[in-house]
Amino acid sequence: MSSIKQVINDAVEKGKEVYEKVRQPNPIRLRDLIRQIRSAKTAAEERAVVNRECAYIRLTFREEDSVWRCRNVAKLLYIHMLGYPAHFGQMECLKLIASPRFTDKRIGYLGAMLLLDERQDVHLLITNSLKNDLNSSTQFVQGLALCTLGAIASPEMSRDLAGEVERLLKSSNAYIRKKAAVCALRIICRVPELMEMYLPATRSLLSEKNHGVLITGVTLITEMCRQSPDMLAHFKKIVPNLVRILKNLIMAGYSPEHDVQGVSDPFLQVKILKLLRILGCGDSEASETMNDILAQVATNTESSKNVGNAILYETVLSIMDIKSESGLRVLAINILGRFLLNADKNIRYVALNTLLRVVHADNSAVQRHRSTILECLKDADISIRRRAMELCFALINGNNIRTMMKELLTFLEKAEPEFKASCSSKCVLAAEKYSPNVRWHIDTLLKVVEAAGNHVPDDVVSSTIQLISETRTEQAYAVGELWRHLSIAQMEYQPMIQVATWCIGEFGDLLLSGHADVTVVESELIDIYQKILWSSQCSITTKEYALTSLMKLSARLTHEIGSIQQVVSAFGSHLNIELQQRGIEYSQLFTRHNHMRGPLLERMPPFEGTRAGTEQDKATITNGVDTPLDNESLLNDLTSPNNNAHETSESNALLDLLGGMEPGDSDTIKSTSTSISLTVASTPSVNADILDLLGGLDSGPAASVPTTNMNEAPPTQLPNSSNAAYLLDGLLNNSTPIISSPSSPVTNSAGTIPTSNSIYPLVLQKSSIPGITAYDKNGIRLDMAFELQETLITINLIASNNTGAQVTDFLFQAAVPKSIQLQMLNPSGTNMAPTASLTQLIKVNNPNKVPLRMRIKLSWLANGSPVQDQGEISNFPSALWQ
């Protein structure tokens, strides 16, 4: 018994001890706490100090200890700044604000400003305290309240206190007026309707002597003009007032109060210049009034001092924005020219920034500083180089493209990786727009691809290929150049190899026949290809390019076909499924279908449509493979990819079509049919033949579907290219067995095609992002496969029916977080027989790259009885937004 007592006593003692430890007689001072925290050696130690102090502060808060409240809140503000939670101090701040002592009020308002946010309920409570203090008889209390209101006003607070602020705006005390003006600014930002109310009081702010009031007054007017055209019109008449104030500032002698490095209140000058810019923009009368003063500021301001440059900077912007005289504009651009030569990097940066802003207004004036700007490309400072690069692209025109491009290519070669992608894309655009001739254009694109190394974006690769494919006259030259690059290429730079292999594959005969300036022996060619194909540095995509290219070469070479066949068939057992499939399919062309090989591998028709930066190119190439490029361009002619519902029937139609043809029929038919099925190549004439062919088959069951789309489908429809690729895979899978029948070794060895109906597995494999099973309940299973193009995610949804019953009226609905856009295309159907499936494409644009979640709702009729379910998909692979 006694032992139990003992234990209890011990525990009580211990508790007291702990309590005493926590409950010091006097709370430590803020600076002592800061010392303690600063002296903490580890993060854990710091956390311990903070937690102990927080526990103590909470305790005193609970005890309603009003003596030390002020000190404790101050400490809490420090703890808050370090990133620890401190919301429990909010109520204490309100108590401090309500206190009559100045010291308490000060810290209370400071705490309110730092700890509160607009979403807190405490705002209601603080509104009352603010109202009281705004009506206080002490200017400093009013000042504190205004300060806080200006920092945290919510729309509700703004409405409640707008009247008080308006009254204070007319106060006789300048200290109050300036703070009221800044409050009014916050209020009209929150609640624009209240603007009218402040209009009379705001005008009178400009007849002020006090600079604080002038600064806040001008800021307030600027904001009003920015928000409302009516206000802008109204304030046009104050231009003379502003001009006068500015003039007084420049003319005024030394005033110690507002002097900064010998310049009289540069802060106010800058604010006025900014407002003048808004008032004079597009208004010749107002511009006329301010022309003189701007000229005066531009000439009289001391440019050896930083503040002087700040004013000049603002003046230049104003001169360029308003309808100023031409002489003044020249003056402004010359100021920027001086800035460009300034030793101070800040000034140089500002100069480039400003030139970039005015280059559209006056290109020719900026052109005069071109050489200086080009020098900035070589600056050591990254901020300056970035601005200089942007400016250079804005300056390129038909006359200077050669010199500019030369400099930019030198820049591109040495630039940081972060510049390379955007710089090379812009080079391509500029070359596209201004190139003097095709030879130069090709040279430039090749140099861009070379200089940017592996940072070349896909659209540049495709643009280059397209350009070469289009220009018949330069193909021999281009292929010669590319061979030169390829023969000395380091295997680590993929884009150049991709361009080179594509072109050599297409135009290899020109290379060998000596049309190009180089002489190449076939075996050299094969050696390089071997090197690429077996290099561990080359990506799969590059190897896909190379393999197809090599295959094409088999129709262009005469001696080395045997070794090509060897290489190609070796890929039949490659670990990568795509390469393996190509290997197998291509080997078939050497054996069973050798007679088709020639026509099949003929040259591609030149690409049509615009090159640079078009969606189409991007979409095509980001698939990362070469064959899809061929396929899709073919499909472009064949189908309108939009019509999802027709997909299956379309490919079936083609299937029928192909199935109905014997290889021996006639030459044209043979080559067309195989070019559809293997989708390796077709010539323009063949293309037309397809047309004829299909036209002739009009009477056939479904053949009219592709025909109708053949001519009309414009290339721009390709944003849906994933759809096209999808269809293409359907084509591939469905048609392969026909070629290889009766033994159909291809299907067996590919091994990945479970049923002839399923047209999706290849899409699944192609994207590197793993698919997910989004839903598997009630006998319905939803599988999703993903394709990612920058922020655009294409989801291939496959719903399969394992219910054992007939499912009809199947409806899939989805919702995503607000920042994501969702587009659902038509499903392939709404009914599913047992074990059948349907597909639907979902496009998701996730510009902010937030984690993707999806709320889904499903409904269907199973044998006529309705079933409904909903759920959330949160297991999307994070690769989709990272």
Next chain:
Amino acid sequence: MMHYLLIASKSGNIQFSHYFTYITPSSRTPIEARVITKCLGAEKDACHFLEDGDHTLIFRWFGPCLFIVAADHTENEIMIYEFLSLYVGALHRYFGKFSERHVLLNIDRLHMVLEEMVVGGELVESSIRNALTPIQVLDTVSSR
């Protein structure tokens, strides 16, 4: 307008932060860490203006203290650069002498001086004397 002002030490520790526009407390720490690293990473004689998403960062060293302001792209960068020296000048005048120790131990005062000069991210007072008068008056009233 300005969005926030930070003071960091050479080693990258945050010493002072004042937010003019509301940013949730949980996202402040990562922003501070990123911004400070970015500014510390700039070379000695590099440009003091850096782009940071929607903001331009303007930073300036005063002794061992790194002052950083994040402002809208439309703000006059040089003016904010000069504002930092105005602020430091005000602190200098207020404390009599200004050193890193003052930043460390008088965080509340730093806030108060700043509030007299900037409210809601907009400059309200360009005269150091006018900015300090109310603070000094309140100081004498409180100490009584």
